[in-house]
Amino acid sequence: MPAQPLSQDQLSEAAKLKDLFKSWQASRKESGLPSSQEAAADMLGFGQSALAQYLNGKIPLNIDAGAKFAALLGVGLSDFSPSLADQATRVAGSVTGLRVTDDDDHAPPTIAIPMVSVHVQAGIDGFVIEPILDEDGRHYVPRQFIEENDLHPDSLVAVKVRGDSMQPMIFDGDIAVVNTIDRTRKNGGVFAMNYNGQAVVKRLTYDRREWFxxxxxxxxxxxxxxxxxxxxxxxxxxxxxxxxxxRL
Structure with a gap:
């Protein structure tokens, strides 16, 4: 049975995604990093054929694929698919308050997210994540924390903090978990930032009508x-x- 054609809204979202993907490819090429669809498919975790079909509006996006694209491209899910962003919020909200125990074989107490290094360029609203393959390349976050805070695991990455500027809260070598689809500035919040081409972890503050x-x-x-x-x-x-x- 032939696949159902996508709606106009779905085609519009696919077109937005394709434009963002082309910008990502251009940025990668300028940095001398792999930028082909094949390389992107490897990072996303699905086949090149599926990637091309998503970009060309042949198959509809779902929450899982959309979140992976958002993390890869360094954008919010709502930047190309407001409908999926709303759906993800509803799905996350539906699991809030679930209790997880070590005895539940179907709900392990932690969720693995990728350990990555983040590459940025000055003035470019986007970033490139490269998996860290030493050790097992993963960091484990309590499942209950993810569910209670309505987080989507596919939008989370773990980075190793360098330097002592965030002591005494975060020390050199600590692991920070970054939600890549939460990019709304919040006074007092701690964010991973592209500051003049350098990836840093800092606290955002607002004072006298200016961010710092x-x-x-x-x-x-x-x-x-x-x-x-x-x-x-x-x-x-x-x-x-x-x-x-x-810390001693």
Missing amino acids: LASDNPDFEPVPCRGADCIVIGRVVHFTPKNFRD
Whole structure:
């Protein structure tokens, strides 16, 4: 039986996704990074044929595929599919409050998310994530935390924090979990940022009608967060202390 044709809304969303994908490819090429559909399919975790069909409006997007595209392209799900973003919110809300125990074989107590390094360019609203393949390449987040906070695992990545600017909360070597579809600035929130071409973890503050990147370490002065020099990658929603030596 032939597949049902996509609706006009679905075709419009596919076209938006294709435009974002082309911008991602152009950015990758400028950086000398793999940018082919085959390379993207490997990062997304599904075949090149499926990727092409999503981009060309031959098959409809679903929440899982949409979240993977959003994480790859460094955009919000709503940037190309408001309908899926609404659907994801409803699905996440429906599982809030579920209790998880170690005895439940069908609901393991943790969820694995990828450990990645983040590559950014100055002035470009997007980023490239590269999997870290040493050890097992994954970080484990409590399932209950993800469900209670309405998070979608496919939109989460784990990064290793470098430097001491966020001490005493986050130390060099700690693991920060970033929600790549939550890019709305919030006063006092901790975010992964593209600051003038450098990926940093900072606290966003708002004072006298201006945004600043602030450090928890008082030795570092806040810096203005303006325009294309300061772009949100995602909000830090969880962190795991790994550097215990410097805490002693």
